Amino acid sequence: MNVLGVDIGGSNSVVAVADQSGSIFTHKQILTPNVLGPNLNIDMILTAACQIIQETGKSIDAIGIGCGGPLDRRTGTLHKVANLPSWDGICLTEIFEDITGAPAFLDNDATAAAMGEAAFGSGKGLANFVYLTVSTGIGGGIIINGKPYRGHGENAGEIGHTKIIPDGPPCKCGDRGCLETLASGTAIARIAKEGLADNPDSILNDALNERDGLTARSVSVAAKKRDIYANKIWSDAMYHLGLGVANVVNILNPELVVIGGGVASAGEMLFKPVTEVVNQRAMKALADDVKIAPSHHGDLIGVMGAIAVALEGMQG
Amino acid sequence: MNVLGVDIGGSNSVVAVADQSGSIFTHKQILTPNVLGPNLNIDMILTAACQIIQETGKSIDAIGIGCGGPLDRRTGTLHKVANLPSWDGICLTEIFEDITGAPAFLDNDATAAAMGEAAFGSGKGLANFVYLTVSTGIGGGIIINGKPYRGHGENAGEIGHTKIIPDGPPCKCGDRGCLETLASGTAIARIAKEGLADNPDSILNDALNERDGLTARSVSVAAKKRDIYANKIWSDAMYHLGLGVANVVNILNPELVVIGGGVASAGEMLFKPVTEVVNQRAMKALADDVKIAPSHHGDLIGVMGAIAVALEGMQG
Numbered sequence: 031m032n033v034l035g036v037d038i039g040g041s042n043s044v045v046a047v048a049d050q051s052g053s054i055f056t057h058k059q060i061l062t063p064n065v066l067g068p069n070l071n072i073d074m075i076l077t078a079a080c081q082i083i084q085e086t087g088k089s090i091d092a093i094g095i096g097c098g099g100p101l102d103r104r105t106g107t108l109h110k111v112a113n114l115p116s117w118d119g120i121c122l123t124e125i126f127e128d129i130t131g132a133p134a135f136l137d138n139d140a141t142a143a144a145m146g147e148a149a150f151g152s153g154k155g156l157a158n159f160v161y162l163t164v165s166t167g168i169g170g171g172i173i174i175n176g177k178p179y180r181g182h183g184e185n186a187g188e189i190g191h192t193k194i195i196p197d198g199p200p201c202k203c204g205d206r207g208c209l210e211t212l213a214s215g216t217a218i219a220r221i222a223k224e225g226l227a228d229n230p231d232s233i234l235n236d237a238l239n240e241r242d243g244l245t246a247r248s249v250s251v252a253a254k255k256r257d258i259y260a261n262k263i264w265s266d267a268m269y270h271l272g273l274g275v276a277n278v279v280n281i282l283n284p285e286l287v288v289i290g291g292g293v294a295s296a297g298e299m300l301f302k303p304v305t306e307v308v309n310q311r312a313m314k315a316l317a318d319d320v321k322i323a324p325s326h327h328g329d330l331i332g333v334m335g336a337i338a339v340a341l342e343g344m345q346g
Numbered sequence: 347m348n349v350l351g352v353d354i355g356g357s358n359s360v361v362a363v364a365d366q367s368g369s370i371f372t373h374k375q376i377l378t379p380n381v382l383g384p385n386l387n388i389d390m391i392l393t394a395a396c397q398i399i400q401e402t403g404k405s406i407d408a409i410g411i412g413c414g415g416p417l418d419r420r421t422g423t424l425h426k427v428a429n430l431p432s433w434d435g436i437c438l439t440e441i442f443e444d445i446t447g448a449p450a451f452l453d454n455d456a457t458a459a460a461m462g463e464a465a466f467g468s469g470k471g472l473a474n475f476v477y478l479t480v481s482t483g484i485g486g487g488i489i490i491n492g493k494p495y496r497g498h499g500e501n502a503g504e505i506g507h508t509k510i511i512p513d514g515p516p517c518k519c520g521d522r523g524c525l526e527t528l529a530s531g532t533a534i535a536r537i538a539k540e541g542l543a544d545n546p547d548s549i550l551n552d553a554l555n556e557r558d559g560l561t562a563r564s565v566s567v568a569a570k571k572r573d574i575y576a577n578k579i580w581s582d583a584m585y586h587l588g589l590g591v592a593n594v595v596n597i598l599n600p601e602l603v604v605i606g607g608g609v610a611s612a613g614e615m616l617f618k619p620v621t622e623v624v625n626q627r628a629m630k631a632l633a634d635d636v637k638i639a640p641s642h643h644g645d646l647i648g649v650m651g652a653i654a655v656a657l658e659g660m661q662g
Binding site: 100157158170172174175179180181182183184185186187188189191192193194195196203204205273276277278280281282283284285310311312313314315316318319320 | 416473474486488490491495496497498499500501502503504505507508509510511512519520521589592593594596597598599600601626627628629630631632634635636
């Protein structure tokens with residue numbers, strides 16, 4: 031059995047052809063900037079998918095698609111996705127089924143990534159663990175008894191919207207003080223920009239002139255170079271991320287928390303402080319139980335998740 | 347099959363004899379003040395248990411015991427229970443097995459109460475719900491796919507130790523700002539006392555002279571009488587409790603959150619503001635999914651939980 035995995039993001043998407051063991055024959059990354067709107071972006075993703083299917087010469091038995099929620103898994107349709115607002119109402123499974131003739135399955139990207147970790151990653155064989163993506167937003171996927179836990183309305187895992195500072199900054203969700211407003215890539219860049227005028231000596235001022243502007247990556251890079259202002263912004267974000275993880279640890283007593291997404295590519299700059307905060311703030315027995323680690327699949331965890339969604343879909 | 351349920355608390359304990367449908371033949375409440383120490387308290391509980399077994403004339407097939415954690419379910423032994431510190435190392439199951447000859451099973455009291463709700467209460471037939479006890483401390487029990495969820499090290503559900511105000515008051519767990527330090531019965535009484543000197547007009551000053559002193563119940567009663575100071579203390583506690591529940595709702599997307607324990611006996615004074623905060627602060631789809639309700643079994647939910655533990659123990 032061969033499957034197509036499609037990982038759709040707010041700025042990048044990835045397609046991959048893999049076999050049923052999750053071994054990728056080939057994959058392709060596509061820039062899908064939100065400003066281009068859904069039609070053009072979907073066309074580019076479909077073109078890339080057809081290209082890699084042709085290249086590998088495999089016939090595709092199933093398609094898995096991971097995308098930010100909220101979405102309706104049963105109909106394969108997106109609702110008002112926070113990072114893809116204009117995609118509301120698009121039935122992604124139908125589009126991919128029409129092109130390839132194979133059945134397509136849609137799932138929340140963080141849940142998909144958790145399924146990818148469970149099937150092909152460090153979550154293999156573990157009963158209870160959590161996947162957290164720290165990227166444009168912050169999303170969570172929960173595995174319980176080796177299966178994705180979805181909750182009553184299939185919206186479990188909104189760890190990015192747990193309240194870390196009850197009267198903190200406003201959030202896209204309509205509330206305030208959510209983890210996502212304090213530790214996502216978007217938040218780190220926003221907070222850094224807010225205080226930049228008062229910190230003229232910070233090397234972050236130079237980042238404004240770079241092609242991508244001042245991003246979370248600029249902050250982690252400058253913090254690593256011991257820029258005092260960048261270090262303060264980064265440390266605060268890691269402190270808040272650690273508090274969010276500590277709360278999840280106290281509630282779920284997981285064996286593993288895998289952290290992925292663009293911000294996690296900072297590596298030890300993220301994992302060291304976050305682990306320290308969890309050790310300090312979660313209950314001792316629960317902190318002792320948990321390992322906090324990056325995904326073995328790095329940037330490909332999203333598409334590995336989509337591949338797991340396709341394989342689970344075929345199992346019924 | 348007939349079972350004995352034993353609900354051990356820091357100030358009150360309850361024993362009950364019930365059949366396998368959870369119908370209680372008779373029950374008895376025993377005052378078990380912590381200051382008396384474990385030996386005297388256990389003697390009083392055993393005496394009451396023998397008395398009701400004799401009264402009902404039933405032979406007991408199994409015993410379920412609910413007690414605050416941490417504890418070792420497999421050996422039936424208590425560890426350093428926060429509200430029963432001197433009970434460390436006591437093997438409760440052995441004591442009850444010796445007296446009755448029936449097998450005994452020990453479980454965390456909040457998990458037991460959740461099992462009681464699942465077997466005999468408003469959680470019957472529900473896949474995913476949460477039980478929260480708001481009492482001396484705050485404990486949580488999680489039901490997933492109709493079964494108690496215990497986590498990797500059997501310590502899941504520490505909702506009372508999620509951080510609501512990261513730099514808030516110190517907690518018995520060694521950390522600070524935990525839900526338990528802001529909204530438990532102990533916390534409500536403590537916070538009320540702290541500000542009492544600055545509020546000489548509050549009727550809470552009179553409570554100091556009552557037999558039990560100033561308790562969380564004094565605060566809810568005074569708040570109901572529109573005492574301005576008591577109302578502020580109570581509202582703040584309900585706001586913090588609502589934030590804690592909103593975080594659990596965002597992570598687990600449960601269908602129901604049952605709130606029990608002494609503080610929940612305030613009824614609408616608790617359920618109205620907590621539901622309002624959850625509706626305001628949890629994500630809309632998840633807030634819409636969840637009902638926040640008292641236990642149908644009121645003060646007996648603890649012992650109903652112990653009965654459920656006995657029945658589950660016999661099923662293996």
